[in-house]
Amino acid sequence: MTTQLEALITQISKIPDSEFAEYRGGWPDQIGTALVDAVFSIRAKYDAKNEALGVLGRTRTLIKAHPEVADDLQALVDLGAGEIESFMTSAVSSGRRKSACVVEAAQNLLDLTPQVRTASDITEGVEDLDARVRDVRRAYRRVHGLGGVTAEYFTMLLGIPGVKPDRMILEFVNRSLRTAGLKRVDTARARALVEEAFEAIGRGDSLTHFDHAIWRTKGELVPTD
Template identity: 35%
Template sequence: MNATAPDLDRLLIAIAALPTPWKKWPGGYKRMDSALVDAVMSIRFRYGRPRNDGSWTGARGAVLRYEKHSEHIIDSERMSYLAGQDPLALEKVLNRQKVHAGKTKALAIVEAAKRFVAIGVTEAAHLRPRDADHRTGYTGVSGLGSVTWEYFTMLLNHDGVKADTWITDFVARAVRRRVPSEFAGALVKEAAGKLYVGQKELDHAIWSYASTTGLKDMPEIP
Protein backbone atom coordinates (compact mmCIF):
# COMPACT_ATOMS: atom_id res chain seq x y z
CA MET A 1 0.00 0.00 0.00
CA ASN A 2 1.44 3.34 -1.05
CA ALA A 3 0.76 6.64 0.69
CA THR A 4 -0.68 9.53 -1.31
CA ALA A 5 -0.38 13.28 -0.78
CA PRO A 6 -3.92 13.42 0.70
CA ASP A 7 -2.91 10.70 3.19
CA LEU A 8 -0.04 12.81 4.48
CA ASP A 9 -2.20 15.95 4.55
CA ARG A 10 -4.89 14.18 6.58
CA LEU A 11 -2.33 12.81 9.02
CA LEU A 12 -0.80 16.25 9.46
CA ILE A 13 -4.26 17.67 10.22
CA ALA A 14 -4.81 14.95 12.85
CA ILE A 15 -1.38 15.64 14.37
CA ALA A 16 -2.15 19.36 14.54
CA ALA A 17 -5.15 18.52 16.74
CA LEU A 18 -3.01 16.72 19.35
CA PRO A 19 -2.97 18.42 22.76
CA THR A 20 0.09 20.59 23.34
CA PRO A 21 2.68 20.55 24.68
CA TRP A 22 3.32 17.01 23.48
CA LYS A 23 4.27 14.44 26.08
CA LYS A 24 8.00 13.93 25.87
CA TRP A 25 9.68 10.71 24.78
CA PRO A 26 10.77 9.17 28.10
CA GLY A 27 14.16 8.12 26.77
CA GLY A 28 15.88 4.82 26.22
CA TYR A 29 18.70 2.86 27.79
CA LYS A 30 22.47 2.70 27.80
CA ARG A 31 22.15 -1.00 28.61
CA MET A 32 21.36 -3.29 25.67
CA ASP A 33 19.99 -5.99 27.97
CA SER A 34 17.50 -3.54 29.51
CA ALA A 35 16.34 -2.43 26.05
CA LEU A 36 15.82 -6.04 25.00
CA VAL A 37 13.78 -6.84 28.09
CA ASP A 38 11.67 -3.71 27.58
CA ALA A 39 11.05 -4.37 23.87
CA VAL A 40 9.84 -7.92 24.43
CA MET A 41 7.89 -7.24 27.61
CA SER A 42 6.07 -4.37 25.84
CA ILE A 43 4.35 -6.79 23.45
CA ARG A 44 0.60 -6.51 24.15
CA PHE A 45 1.40 -5.14 27.62
CA ARG A 46 0.99 -1.75 29.24
CA TYR A 47 4.00 0.48 29.87
CA GLY A 48 3.21 0.67 33.59
CA ARG A 49 2.75 3.16 36.39
CA PRO A 50 4.69 3.92 39.57
CA ARG A 51 3.41 2.47 42.84
CA ASN A 52 3.52 4.25 46.18
CA ASP A 53 6.50 2.14 47.25
CA GLY A 54 8.60 3.31 44.29
CA SER A 55 8.23 0.14 42.24
CA TRP A 56 6.46 0.03 38.87
CA THR A 57 3.77 -2.06 37.25
CA GLY A 58 3.80 -3.20 33.61
CA ALA A 59 6.76 -3.54 31.26
CA ARG A 60 8.68 -0.81 33.07
CA GLY A 61 8.35 -2.75 36.30
CA ALA A 62 9.77 -5.87 34.65
CA VAL A 63 12.80 -3.92 33.39
CA LEU A 64 13.49 -2.45 36.83
CA ARG A 65 13.25 -5.88 38.46
CA TYR A 66 15.66 -7.32 35.91
CA GLU A 67 18.13 -4.48 36.39
CA LYS A 68 18.07 -5.14 40.14
CA HIS A 69 18.53 -8.86 39.47
CA SER A 70 21.60 -8.22 37.29
CA GLU A 71 23.13 -5.21 39.04
CA HIS A 72 26.23 -7.21 40.06
CA ILE A 73 27.21 -7.86 36.41
CA ILE A 74 29.70 -5.53 34.71
CA ASP A 75 28.52 -3.67 31.62
CA SER A 76 30.51 -5.69 29.08
CA GLU A 77 29.10 -9.00 30.38
CA ARG A 78 25.44 -8.11 30.69
CA MET A 79 24.19 -9.52 27.38
CA SER A 80 26.14 -12.73 27.95
CA TYR A 81 24.60 -12.96 31.42
CA LEU A 82 21.11 -12.50 29.97
CA ALA A 83 21.81 -15.10 27.28
CA GLY A 84 22.79 -17.57 30.01
CA GLN A 85 19.62 -17.17 32.06
CA ASP A 86 17.32 -20.11 32.73
CA PRO A 87 14.02 -18.96 31.13
CA LEU A 88 11.99 -20.54 33.93
CA ALA A 89 13.98 -18.66 36.56
CA LEU A 90 13.77 -15.48 34.52
CA GLU A 91 9.98 -15.73 34.49
CA LYS A 92 10.03 -15.28 38.25
CA VAL A 93 11.87 -11.98 37.83
CA LEU A 94 9.73 -10.73 34.94
CA ASN A 95 6.38 -12.54 34.71
CA ARG A 96 4.80 -15.48 32.88
CA GLN A 97 3.45 -13.58 29.88
CA LYS A 98 3.74 -15.16 26.46
CA VAL A 99 4.64 -13.83 23.02
CA HIS A 100 2.38 -16.52 21.58
CA ALA A 101 0.89 -19.82 22.68
CA GLY A 102 3.65 -22.04 23.94
CA LYS A 103 6.44 -19.43 24.21
CA THR A 104 7.01 -17.15 27.17
CA LYS A 105 8.48 -13.69 26.84
CA ALA A 106 11.31 -14.81 29.13
CA LEU A 107 12.26 -17.56 26.67
CA ALA A 108 12.09 -15.16 23.71
CA ILE A 109 14.36 -12.70 25.54
CA VAL A 110 16.95 -15.39 26.27
CA GLU A 111 16.85 -16.68 22.69
CA ALA A 112 17.35 -13.18 21.26
CA ALA A 113 20.19 -12.48 23.70
CA LYS A 114 21.93 -15.68 22.60
CA ARG A 115 21.60 -14.72 18.95
CA PHE A 116 23.08 -11.28 19.57
CA VAL A 117 25.96 -12.67 21.60
CA ALA A 118 26.68 -15.18 18.83
CA ILE A 119 27.27 -12.34 16.33
CA GLY A 120 29.19 -10.16 18.77
CA VAL A 121 26.47 -7.58 19.35
CA THR A 122 26.66 -7.19 23.11
CA GLU A 123 26.56 -3.44 23.77
CA ALA A 124 24.34 -0.59 22.62
CA ALA A 125 27.14 0.92 20.53
CA HIS A 126 27.39 -2.29 18.49
CA LEU A 127 23.81 -2.23 17.20
CA ARG A 128 23.18 -1.08 13.63
CA PRO A 129 19.44 -0.94 12.82
CA ARG A 130 19.99 -1.36 9.05
CA ASP A 131 22.25 -4.40 9.42
CA ALA A 132 20.29 -7.45 8.26
CA ASP A 133 22.13 -9.79 10.63
CA HIS A 134 21.41 -7.53 13.59
CA ARG A 135 17.73 -7.32 12.65
CA THR A 136 17.52 -11.08 12.24
CA GLY A 137 19.11 -11.50 15.66
CA TYR A 138 15.81 -10.17 16.97
CA THR A 139 13.15 -10.99 14.37
CA GLY A 140 14.57 -14.48 13.86
CA VAL A 141 13.11 -15.42 17.25
CA SER A 142 9.60 -16.81 16.95
CA GLY A 143 7.15 -14.27 18.34
CA LEU A 144 9.35 -11.21 17.83
CA GLY A 145 8.60 -9.04 14.82
CA SER A 146 9.44 -5.87 12.95
CA VAL A 147 7.35 -3.51 15.10
CA THR A 148 9.13 -4.28 18.35
CA TRP A 149 12.47 -4.58 16.54
CA GLU A 150 12.09 -0.91 15.65
CA TYR A 151 11.09 -0.15 19.23
CA PHE A 152 14.19 -2.00 20.46
CA THR A 153 16.40 0.20 18.26
CA MET A 154 14.54 3.30 19.50
CA LEU A 155 15.27 2.29 23.09
CA LEU A 156 18.96 2.26 22.12
CA ASN A 157 18.69 5.88 20.94
CA HIS A 158 18.09 5.38 17.22
CA ASP A 159 15.24 7.31 15.64
CA GLY A 160 12.14 5.41 14.56
CA VAL A 161 8.43 4.73 15.00
CA LYS A 162 6.92 1.80 16.87
CA ALA A 163 3.83 1.25 14.73
CA ASP A 164 1.84 -0.65 17.34
CA THR A 165 -1.94 -0.89 17.53
CA TRP A 166 -2.41 2.65 18.85
CA ILE A 167 -0.19 4.29 16.24
CA THR A 168 -1.73 2.24 13.43
CA ASP A 169 -5.29 3.01 14.57
CA PHE A 170 -4.50 6.72 14.81
CA VAL A 171 -3.14 6.77 11.26
CA ALA A 172 -6.06 4.67 9.98
CA ARG A 173 -8.58 7.07 11.44
CA ALA A 174 -6.67 10.05 10.08
CA VAL A 175 -6.56 8.69 6.51
CA ARG A 176 -10.06 7.19 6.82
CA ARG A 177 -9.28 3.60 5.97
CA ARG A 178 -7.60 0.58 7.53
CA VAL A 179 -3.86 0.39 6.97
CA PRO A 180 -1.09 -2.10 7.83
CA SER A 181 1.41 -1.23 10.54
CA GLU A 182 4.25 -0.81 8.00
CA PHE A 183 2.24 1.85 6.16
CA ALA A 184 1.38 3.63 9.42
CA GLY A 185 4.98 3.70 10.56
CA ALA A 186 6.26 5.00 7.23
CA LEU A 187 3.61 7.74 7.10
CA VAL A 188 4.37 8.92 10.64
CA LYS A 189 8.07 9.11 9.70
CA GLU A 190 7.16 11.17 6.64
CA ALA A 191 5.05 13.47 8.80
CA ALA A 192 7.93 13.90 11.26
CA GLY A 193 10.12 15.01 8.38
CA LYS A 194 7.54 17.54 7.23
CA LEU A 195 7.21 18.91 10.77
CA TYR A 196 10.97 18.94 11.43
CA VAL A 197 10.54 16.89 14.61
CA GLY A 198 12.15 13.65 15.71
CA GLN A 199 10.37 10.46 14.75
CA LYS A 200 10.46 9.20 18.35
CA GLU A 201 9.00 12.47 19.61
CA LEU A 202 6.09 12.31 17.18
CA ASP A 203 5.60 8.61 17.86
CA HIS A 204 5.34 9.23 21.60
CA ALA A 205 3.01 12.20 21.19
CA ILE A 206 0.60 10.12 19.10
CA TRP A 207 0.90 7.05 21.32
CA SER A 208 0.31 9.05 24.52
CA TYR A 209 -2.79 10.68 23.07
CA ALA A 210 -4.18 7.46 21.60
CA SER A 211 -3.54 5.25 24.63
CA THR A 212 -4.98 7.88 27.00
CA THR A 213 -8.13 8.74 25.05
CA GLY A 214 -8.78 5.47 23.26
CA LEU A 215 -9.15 7.68 20.15
CA LYS A 216 -12.73 8.43 21.16
CA ASP A 217 -12.43 11.94 19.74
CA MET A 218 -11.54 10.67 16.26
CA PRO A 219 -14.10 9.34 13.78
CA GLU A 220 -14.46 5.60 13.37
CA ILE A 221 -12.95 4.02 10.26
CA PRO A 222 -15.67 3.74 7.58
Protein backbone atom coordinates in the same frame (compact mmCIF):
# COMPACT_ATOMS: atom_id res chain seq x y z
CA MET B 1 -9.21 15.88 -2.19
CA THR B 2 -7.32 15.58 1.10
CA THR B 3 -4.30 13.28 0.88
CA GLN B 4 -3.44 10.65 3.47
CA LEU B 5 -0.48 12.73 4.64
CA GLU B 6 -2.57 15.89 4.95
CA ALA B 7 -5.22 14.04 6.96
CA LEU B 8 -2.62 12.69 9.37
CA ILE B 9 -0.84 16.02 9.79
CA THR B 10 -4.17 17.73 10.56
CA GLN B 11 -4.72 15.42 13.52
CA ILE B 12 -1.11 15.44 14.73
CA SER B 13 -1.23 19.24 14.78
CA LYS B 14 -3.87 18.98 17.54
CA ILE B 15 -1.54 17.09 19.90
CA PRO B 16 -0.16 19.49 22.56
CA ASP B 17 3.50 20.48 22.25
CA SER B 18 4.20 19.05 25.70
CA GLU B 19 3.54 15.52 24.44
CA PHE B 20 6.48 15.75 22.05
CA ALA B 21 8.87 16.12 24.99
CA GLU B 22 7.55 13.18 26.99
CA TYR B 23 9.82 10.45 25.58
CA ARG B 24 12.00 9.20 28.43
CA GLY B 25 14.96 8.28 26.29
CA GLY B 26 14.84 4.51 26.34
CA TRP B 27 17.97 2.59 27.32
CA PRO B 28 20.69 3.79 24.89
CA ASP B 29 23.54 2.30 26.93
CA GLN B 30 21.77 -0.81 28.21
CA ILE B 31 21.16 -3.45 25.56
CA GLY B 32 20.02 -6.09 28.06
CA THR B 33 17.49 -3.74 29.61
CA ALA B 34 16.25 -2.70 26.16
CA LEU B 35 15.79 -6.31 25.10
CA VAL B 36 13.77 -7.25 28.18
CA ASP B 37 11.66 -4.09 27.81
CA ALA B 38 10.96 -4.72 24.13
CA VAL B 39 9.97 -8.38 24.49
CA PHE B 40 7.82 -7.98 27.57
CA SER B 41 6.05 -4.92 26.13
CA ILE B 42 4.25 -7.17 23.62
CA ARG B 43 0.51 -6.92 24.35
CA ALA B 44 1.18 -5.85 27.94
CA LYS B 45 0.52 -2.93 30.27
CA TYR B 46 3.68 -0.85 30.16
CA ASP B 47 3.18 1.79 32.85
CA ALA B 48 1.32 1.22 36.10
CA LYS B 49 0.94 3.14 39.37
CA ASN B 50 1.91 -0.09 41.08
CA GLU B 51 5.31 -0.79 39.49
CA ALA B 52 4.88 -4.52 40.09
CA LEU B 53 2.04 -4.51 37.56
CA GLY B 54 3.77 -2.80 34.64
CA VAL B 55 6.56 -3.79 32.27
CA LEU B 56 8.63 -0.70 33.02
CA GLY B 57 8.52 -1.19 36.79
CA ARG B 58 9.33 -4.89 36.58
CA THR B 59 12.21 -4.21 34.22
CA ARG B 60 13.69 -1.65 36.60
CA THR B 61 13.37 -4.13 39.47
CA LEU B 62 15.12 -6.85 37.47
CA ILE B 63 18.03 -4.56 36.58
CA LYS B 64 18.35 -3.33 40.16
CA ALA B 65 18.65 -6.94 41.32
CA HIS B 66 20.96 -7.98 38.46
CA PRO B 67 22.85 -4.88 37.28
CA GLU B 68 25.35 -7.08 35.44
CA VAL B 69 22.77 -7.82 32.71
CA ALA B 70 21.94 -4.18 31.92
CA ASP B 71 24.49 -3.90 29.13
CA ASP B 72 25.78 -7.45 28.70
CA LEU B 73 23.82 -9.97 26.65
CA GLN B 74 26.08 -12.82 27.71
CA ALA B 75 25.24 -12.06 31.33
CA LEU B 76 21.55 -12.02 30.35
CA VAL B 77 21.85 -15.46 28.73
CA ASP B 78 23.73 -16.75 31.77
CA LEU B 79 21.03 -15.38 34.08
CA GLY B 80 18.54 -17.62 32.33
CA ALA B 81 14.86 -17.60 31.49
CA GLY B 82 13.75 -18.81 34.91
CA GLU B 83 15.32 -15.92 36.81
CA ILE B 84 14.09 -13.39 34.24
CA GLU B 85 10.60 -14.83 34.60
CA SER B 86 10.70 -14.51 38.37
CA PHE B 87 10.83 -10.74 37.93
CA MET B 88 8.93 -10.29 34.65
CA THR B 89 6.11 -12.91 34.98
CA SER B 90 5.39 -15.98 32.86
CA ALA B 91 3.74 -14.01 30.04
CA VAL B 92 3.74 -15.59 26.59
CA SER B 93 3.94 -14.46 22.97
CA SER B 94 2.70 -16.82 20.24
CA GLY B 95 2.61 -19.62 22.79
CA ARG B 96 6.19 -19.12 23.99
CA ARG B 97 7.34 -17.77 27.32
CA LYS B 98 8.66 -14.25 26.79
CA SER B 99 11.55 -15.02 29.12
CA ALA B 100 12.69 -17.78 26.74
CA CYS B 101 12.32 -15.38 23.82
CA VAL B 102 14.61 -12.89 25.58
CA VAL B 103 17.33 -15.49 26.08
CA GLU B 104 17.10 -16.76 22.50
CA ALA B 105 17.18 -13.25 21.04
CA ALA B 106 20.20 -12.40 23.19
CA GLN B 107 22.00 -15.51 21.95
CA ASN B 108 21.15 -14.66 18.33
CA LEU B 109 22.74 -11.24 18.79
CA LEU B 110 25.81 -12.77 20.42
CA ASP B 111 26.12 -15.09 17.42
CA LEU B 112 26.26 -12.22 14.92
CA THR B 113 29.54 -11.38 13.20
CA PRO B 114 30.81 -9.09 14.55
CA GLN B 115 29.24 -10.03 17.85
CA VAL B 116 26.67 -7.80 19.56
CA ARG B 117 27.13 -8.08 23.31
CA THR B 118 26.80 -4.47 24.50
CA ALA B 119 24.92 -1.45 23.18
CA SER B 120 28.11 0.07 21.80
CA ASP B 121 28.70 -3.02 19.65
CA ILE B 122 25.86 -1.87 17.39
CA THR B 123 27.28 1.55 16.60
CA GLU B 124 30.96 1.84 17.43
CA GLY B 125 33.38 1.14 14.60
CA VAL B 126 30.54 0.26 12.22
CA GLU B 127 30.94 1.49 8.64
CA ASP B 128 27.33 0.88 7.59
CA LEU B 129 25.01 1.55 10.53
CA ASP B 130 21.86 0.88 8.51
CA ALA B 131 23.12 -2.59 7.56
CA ARG B 132 24.12 -3.28 11.15
CA VAL B 133 20.70 -2.28 12.46
CA ARG B 134 19.03 -4.51 9.84
CA ASP B 135 21.16 -7.43 11.02
CA VAL B 136 20.21 -6.76 14.65
CA ARG B 137 16.50 -6.60 13.84
CA ARG B 138 16.74 -9.73 11.72
CA ALA B 139 18.42 -11.63 14.57
CA TYR B 140 15.63 -10.50 16.90
CA ARG B 141 12.89 -11.54 14.45
CA ARG B 142 14.33 -15.03 14.03
CA VAL B 143 12.89 -15.86 17.44
CA HIS B 144 9.45 -17.46 17.26
CA GLY B 145 7.11 -15.10 19.12
CA LEU B 146 8.94 -11.90 18.18
CA GLY B 147 8.24 -9.71 15.17
CA GLY B 148 9.05 -6.59 13.25
CA VAL B 149 7.16 -4.09 15.42
CA THR B 150 9.11 -4.82 18.60
CA ALA B 151 12.32 -5.40 16.63
CA GLU B 152 12.13 -1.75 15.68
CA TYR B 153 11.08 -0.79 19.20
CA PHE B 154 14.16 -2.61 20.54
CA THR B 155 16.52 -0.52 18.42
CA MET B 156 14.54 2.65 19.21
CA LEU B 157 15.15 1.98 22.90
CA LEU B 158 18.85 1.86 22.05
CA GLY B 159 18.69 5.36 20.59
CA ILE B 160 18.18 4.56 16.91
CA PRO B 161 15.30 6.74 15.61
CA GLY B 162 12.28 4.86 14.32
CA VAL B 163 8.54 4.23 14.43
CA LYS B 164 6.92 1.44 16.41
CA PRO B 165 3.77 0.86 14.35
CA ASP B 166 1.82 -0.93 17.06
CA ARG B 167 -1.94 -0.99 17.61
CA MET B 168 -2.12 2.54 19.02
CA ILE B 169 -0.08 4.12 16.20
CA LEU B 170 -2.06 2.20 13.57
CA GLU B 171 -5.38 3.21 15.14
CA PHE B 172 -4.42 6.89 15.35
CA VAL B 173 -3.39 6.91 11.70
CA ASN B 174 -6.56 5.18 10.54
CA ARG B 175 -8.85 7.37 12.63
CA SER B 176 -7.11 10.38 11.11
CA LEU B 177 -7.76 9.01 7.64
CA ARG B 178 -11.37 8.17 8.44
CA THR B 179 -12.10 11.77 9.46
CA ALA B 180 -11.10 12.77 5.91
CA GLY B 181 -13.17 10.03 4.28
CA LEU B 182 -10.12 7.96 3.40
CA LYS B 183 -9.67 4.20 3.61
CA ARG B 184 -7.72 2.32 6.26
CA VAL B 185 -4.08 1.45 5.65
CA ASP B 186 -1.93 -1.42 6.83
CA THR B 187 0.96 -1.29 9.29
CA ALA B 188 3.64 -0.66 6.66
CA ARG B 189 1.77 2.30 5.16
CA ALA B 190 0.96 3.71 8.61
CA ARG B 191 4.64 3.60 9.48
CA ALA B 192 5.57 5.35 6.24
CA LEU B 193 2.95 8.06 6.82
CA VAL B 194 4.28 8.79 10.32
CA GLU B 195 7.80 9.12 8.89
CA GLU B 196 6.53 11.43 6.13
CA ALA B 197 4.61 13.54 8.66
CA PHE B 198 7.73 13.92 10.79
CA GLU B 199 9.73 15.02 7.76
CA ALA B 200 7.02 17.52 6.89
CA ILE B 201 6.44 19.14 10.29
CA GLY B 202 9.35 17.95 12.46
CA ARG B 203 7.77 18.28 15.90
CA GLY B 204 9.88 16.85 18.70
CA ASP B 205 13.61 16.27 18.95
CA SER B 206 13.59 13.09 16.86
CA LEU B 207 11.38 10.66 14.98
CA THR B 208 11.21 8.60 18.18
CA HIS B 209 9.88 11.59 20.16
CA PHE B 210 7.34 12.14 17.37
CA ASP B 211 6.26 8.48 17.43
CA HIS B 212 5.97 8.54 21.23
CA ALA B 213 3.72 11.61 21.22
CA ILE B 214 1.33 9.83 18.86
CA TRP B 215 1.57 6.62 20.90
CA ARG B 216 0.58 8.52 24.05
CA THR B 217 -2.78 9.33 22.49
CA LYS B 218 -3.59 5.60 22.83
CA GLY B 219 -5.05 5.70 19.34
CA GLU B 220 -7.55 8.43 20.18
CA LEU B 221 -7.81 11.68 18.24
CA VAL B 222 -7.53 14.92 20.19
CA PRO B 223 -11.00 16.48 20.52
CA THR B 224 -11.63 19.70 18.65
CA ASP B 225 -12.48 22.69 20.85
